[in-house]
Amino acid sequence: MNYLAHLHLAHISQTSLAGALLGEFARGAIDPALPPELQLGILLHRRIDSFADAHPRHLGAVRALPSPFRRYGGIIMDMMFDHFLARHWSRYHPWALADFIGYSHRRLQPGAHWPQDMVMLVERLKQHRLLAQYRSLEGITRAIIRIDGRFRRPTPLPDCAPLLRAHYDEMEQAFLAFYPELQDFVLSQTRPD
Numbered sequence: 001m002n003y004l005a006h007l008h009l010a011h012i013s014q015t016s017l018a019g020a021l022l023g024e025f026a027r028g029a030i031d032p033a034l035p036p037e038l039q040l041g042i043l044l045h046r047r048i049d050s051f052a053d054a055h056p057r058h059l060g061a062v063r064a065l066p067s068p069f070r071r072y073g074g075i076i077m078d079m080m081f082d083h084f085l086a087r088h089w090s091r092y093h094p095w096a097l098a099d100f101i102g103y104s105h106r107r108l109q110p111g112a113h114w115p116q117d118m119v120m121l122v123e124r125l126k127q128h129r130l131l132a133q134y135r136s137l138e139g140i141t142r143a144i145i146r147i148d149g150r151f152r153r154p155t156p157l158p159d160c161a162p163l164l165r166a167h168y169d170e171m172e173q174a175f176l177a178f179y180p181e182l183q184d185f186v187l188s189q190t191r192p193d
């Protein structure tokens with residue numbers, strides 16, 4: 001899952017929004033010196049990613065992609081699932097998407113435990129209103145194309161637009177079946193015993 005889903009899942013589970021994003025940057029063992037809410041956010045981020053990667057709907061959508069896109073299928077599906085979350089937002093959250101994004105922007109203030117990469121990410125999210133752009137296919141396509149710059153070698157991601165249009169309906173159906181299960185999973189992970 002990508003940024004919007006991680007923030008949404010943190011919010012509905014009443015866990016840390018910053019921790020949800022910090023999971024994108026924390027590698028290896030979780031630093032025990034971090035505040036407990038950030039530790040939980042990192043752990044939950046990892047569990048969400050593992051659940052998504054192993055889920056038959058997510059796996060099936062990735063496997064349905066043609067070569068050479070299949071190799072980058074996890075990235076494509078995570079981004080497209082954020083797109084479908086944005087498009088179908090009212091099914092999953094009582095607030096308007098714009099209100100949730102504004103809330104997230106206000107809550108995400110750099111902290112002492114934030115790596116510089118996360119500070120820059122949050123600045124970009126806010127400055128360019130990236131989460132709001134996820135709602136349109138053009139916006140999510142641009143976001144996927146930008147990911148190509150993170151790789152040392154060129155990827156097929158800049159050529160993904162026709163693929164996204166061709167597989168749009170199947171991807172959407174996979175998301176609609178998958179996301180309620182992911183929400184249930186997250187809530188089961190954060191309920192007090």
